[in-house]
Amino acid sequence: xxxxxxxxxxxxxxxxxxxxxxxxxxxxxxxxxxxxxxxxxxxxxxxxxxxxxxxxxxxxxxxxxxxxxxxxxxxxxxxxxxxxxxxxxxxxxxxxxxxxxxxxxxxxxxxxxxxxxxxxxxxxxxxxxxxxxxxxxxxxxxxxxxxxxxxxxxxxxxxxxxxxxxxxxxxxxxxxxxxxxxxxxxxxxxxxxxxxxxxxxxxxxxxxxxxxxxxxxxxxxxxxxxxxxxxxxxxxxxxxxxxxxxxxxxxxxxxxxxxxxxxxxxxxxxxxxxxxxxxxxxxxxxxxxxxxxxxxxxxxxxxxxxxxxxxxxxxxxxxxxxxxxxxxxxxxxxxxxxxx
Amino acid sequence: xxxxxxxxxxxxxxxxxxxxxxxxxxxxxxxxxxxxxxxxxxxxxxxxxxxxxxxxxxxxxxxxxxxxxxxxxxxxxxxxxxxxxxxxxxxxxxxxxxxxxxxxxxxxxxxxxxxxxxxxxxxxxxxxxxxxxxxxxxxxxxxxxxxxxxxxxxxxxxxxxxxxxxxxxxxxxxxxxxxxxxxxxxxxxxxxxxxxxxxxxxxxxxxxxxxxxxxxxxxxxxxxxxxxxxxxxxxxxxxxxxxxxxxxxxxxxxxxxxxxxxxxxxxxxxxxxxxxxxxxxxxxxxxxxxxxxxxxxxxxxxxxxxxxxxxxxxxxxxxxxxxxxxxxxxxxxxxxxxxx
DNA sequence: CTGAAAGCGCTTACAG
DNA sequence: CTGAAAGCGCTTACAG
Numbered sequence: 001x002x003x004x005x006x007x008x009x010x011x012x013x014x015x016x017x018x019x020x021x022x023x024x025x026x027x028x029x030x031x032x033x034x035x036x037x038x039x040x041x042x043x044x045x046x047x048x049x050x051x052x053x054x055x056x057x058x059x060x061x062x063x064x065x066x067x068x069x070x071x072x073x074x075x076x077x078x079x080x081x082x083x084x085x086x087x088x089x090x091x092x093x094x095x096x097x098x099x100x101x102x103x104x105x106x107x108x109x110x111x112x113x114x115x116x117x118x119x120x121x122x123x124x125x126x127x128x129x130x131x132x133x134x135x136x137x138x139x140x141x142x143x144x145x146x147x148x149x150x151x152x153x154x155x156x157x158x159x160x161x162x163x164x165x166x167x168x169x170x171x172x173x174x175x176x177x178x179x180x181x182x183x184x185x186x187x188x189x190x191x192x193x194x195x196x197x198x199x200x201x202x203x204x205x206x207x208x209x210x211x212x213x214x215x216x217x218x219x220x221x222x223x224x225x226x227x228x229x230x231x232x233x234x235x236x237x238x239x240x241x242x243x244x245x246x247x248x249x250x251x252x253x254x255x256x257x258x259x260x261x262x263x264x265x266x267x268x269x270x271x272x273x274x275x276x277x278x279x280x281x282x283x284x285x286x287x288x289x290x291x292x293x294x295x296x297x298x299x300x301x302x303x304x305x306x307x308x309x310x311x312x313x314x315x316x317x318x319x320x321x322x323x324x325x326x327x328x329x330x331x332x333x334x335x336x337x338x339x340x
Numbered sequence: 341x342x343x344x345x346x347x348x349x350x351x352x353x354x355x356x357x358x359x360x361x362x363x364x365x366x367x368x369x370x371x372x373x374x375x376x377x378x379x380x381x382x383x384x385x386x387x388x389x390x391x392x393x394x395x396x397x398x399x400x401x402x403x404x405x406x407x408x409x410x411x412x413x414x415x416x417x418x419x420x421x422x423x424x425x426x427x428x429x430x431x432x433x434x435x436x437x438x439x440x441x442x443x444x445x446x447x448x449x450x451x452x453x454x455x456x457x458x459x460x461x462x463x464x465x466x467x468x469x470x471x472x473x474x475x476x477x478x479x480x481x482x483x484x485x486x487x488x489x490x491x492x493x494x495x496x497x498x499x500x501x502x503x504x505x506x507x508x509x510x511x512x513x514x515x516x517x518x519x520x521x522x523x524x525x526x527x528x529x530x531x532x533x534x535x536x537x538x539x540x541x542x543x544x545x546x547x548x549x550x551x552x553x554x555x556x557x558x559x560x561x562x563x564x565x566x567x568x569x570x571x572x573x574x575x576x577x578x579x580x581x582x583x584x585x586x587x588x589x590x591x592x593x594x595x596x597x598x599x600x601x602x603x604x605x606x607x608x609x610x611x612x613x614x615x616x617x618x619x620x621x622x623x624x625x626x627x628x629x630x631x632x633x634x635x636x637x638x639x640x641x642x643x644x645x646x647x648x649x650x651x652x653x654x655x656x657x658x659x660x661x662x663x664x665x666x667x668x669x670x671x672x673x674x675x676x677x678x679x680x
Numbered sequence: 681c682t683g684a685a686a687g688c689g690c691t692t693a694c695a696g
Numbered sequence: 697c698t699g700a701a702a703g704c705g706c707t708t709a710c711a712g
Contacts, residue, residue: 020698
């Protein structure tokens with residue numbers, strides 16, 4: 001690497017002090033003669049000078065950098081959120097670090113430390129659910145916006161969805177289509193808020209439906225494996241011969257895909273054997289066999305909104321993001337998997 | 341934010357100089373008394389001192405940070421590569437900046453400038469194809485590894501796939517299944533190497549097949565829109581009534597999905613109306629209707645390999661990554677879309 | 681094995 | 697409108 005041109009070189013060549021160059025770099029043109037401004041512009045152009053962001057950050061304690069910590073980068077849900085974050089940040093000149101905690105609280109807290117050491121200006125976190133205390137403290141020091149998953153303590157800014165509404169839409173849809181038995185499939189809830197909320201919502205709604213003789217059940221999967229799902233399917237869909245009209249709801253995209261694969265392996269036909277609703281309207285949910293009725297989450301918007309809230313706080317010089325909890329509405333998209 | 345504890349504070353509290361603390365931080369234990377090491381360890385622990393990476397980077401010109409510039413973060417292909425990069429980097433303590441150029445050469449070059457200003461240690465780029473010269477020069481200054489797409493000039497390290505092999509597998513498969521007319525669907529090739537290579541490969545292979553009376557055609561899509569694809573399908577699949585046995589190959593995942601959607605809208609039945617092979621074995625290609633025969637690319641491995649090559653160079657103190665061009669093999673996965 | 685000192689490339693009151 | 701000077705928090709020869 002050839003020797004870097006520093007601000008000193010530009011100052012020398014322009015016949016002004018480094019302070020003035022710095023002012024120019026920071027767009028403080030009001031306090032500067034037009035002639036000097038023009039001169040500096042020329043010199044910078046001709047020397048091909050590029051400011052060193054690391055030095056600027058060290059001095060100004062502003063890095064124009066945001067840490068994004070995702071619990072599972074493989075989930076299309078996370079990617080859509082990431083895209084929302086990326087675009088919102090790029091629009092304001094912020095660059096993002098991307099970390100993948102893989103649902104490990106230990107990794108998550110390590111990443112938080114690393115990002116702190118890199119002096120990021122703020123955090124967008126889709127938390128594992130295992131660092132509530134750490135994140136609450138973090139949010140006291142530096143702007144933090146949570147996406148998709150909330151934490152149980154502290155007043156931390158979050159953007160998520162109305163999970164009760166989501167499950168409600170799914171349950172209502174099933175009942176309208178004549179189901180008299182409902183089963184909810186969920187990944188292990190741990191301390192992950194949307195999972196807890198969805199299971200809770202289902203409990204509440206199932207209790208209401210029970211009054212009208214609707215049966216219900218809940219299955220939690222510690223690990224999402226096709227075989228495990230197939231096994232459970234075998235158990236609950238055996239009812240199809242008993243004249244029961246079964247409706248199955250899966251509470252996230254990964255699990256929805258697993259149900260589709262398990263059904264295929266086990267030879268179940270959807271919607272003949274059971275109606276099925278998944279979560280997350282991925283780009284492929286309209287071309288599966290059958291096409292998938294889903295609860296669609298505004299993923300892009302979740303990411304973009306969170307990033308914008310964070311940056312709004314940053315631009316106002318706040319030490320923390322507005323601790324407001326936003327809950328965006330979801331939508332049911334009816335397709336063939338619930339065709340009666 | 342409470343005042344940061346600096347190395348000076350630790351030095352004071354430990355009764356040594358900042359130089360010694362710095363040595364400790366950098367693991368230079370050989371040149372240090374065991375007693376001092378232990379003492380420093382204690383002090384750092386009790387003060388909760390965290391080194392400032394920005395300052396370290398400014399001084400040492402090493403940021404332990406790598407820029408990843410993706411041409412389309414929405415493509416599952418990119419995500420899988422990103423995952424490979426992320427894991428390889430995390431394994432060596434490197435953090436990644438993620439930039440999405442959205443196939444815009446202008447954005448791509450802007451991102452390169454930004455990342456340079458942030459003093460990243462290296463670049464992993466899935467290029468738009470519009471900055472060959474810039475990237476070639478870049479690679480002379482700093483380690484660069486290209487993923488998926490190569491550039492036409494300069495000796496730059498790259499990890500991609502054997503595209504001739506991929507198309508060859510697809511064409512052979514079609515012929516074995518009795519096709520006598522082959523059509524290749526490709527997004528606009530621009531200067532994107534795998535697209536060019538795939539179209540070229542098809543040309544070569546189609547010419548060979550022509551000797552045996554096999555017909556062939558190529559359609560390039562400027563923009564991938566369902567309607568445009570449906571229109572082309574209408575034109576070429578009209579042949580199905582002429583007793584011709586048609587095989588269609590789409591050269592990337594996004595386009596494959598579009599073909600599936602277009603076929604559905606237009607009422608074409610795959611594989612009855614035509615056989616179909618897509619590129620990229622996404623997690624959902626086994627549950628589409630019909631399940632998809634694909635050319636599977638080792639996406640995770642592409643990313644991981646590129647990142648490891650880059651880091652290997654970095655660790656050896658090289659200014660540039662080994663300018664070797666790696667081409668990984670692809671695989672054909674046969675499913676229902678080519679069932680005869 | 682350890683320290684004093686210079687310096688990485690900027691920004692920021694302060695003074696004029 | 698502009699400059700001199702201090703300093704952000706480290707690392708690195710150099711010297712002992």
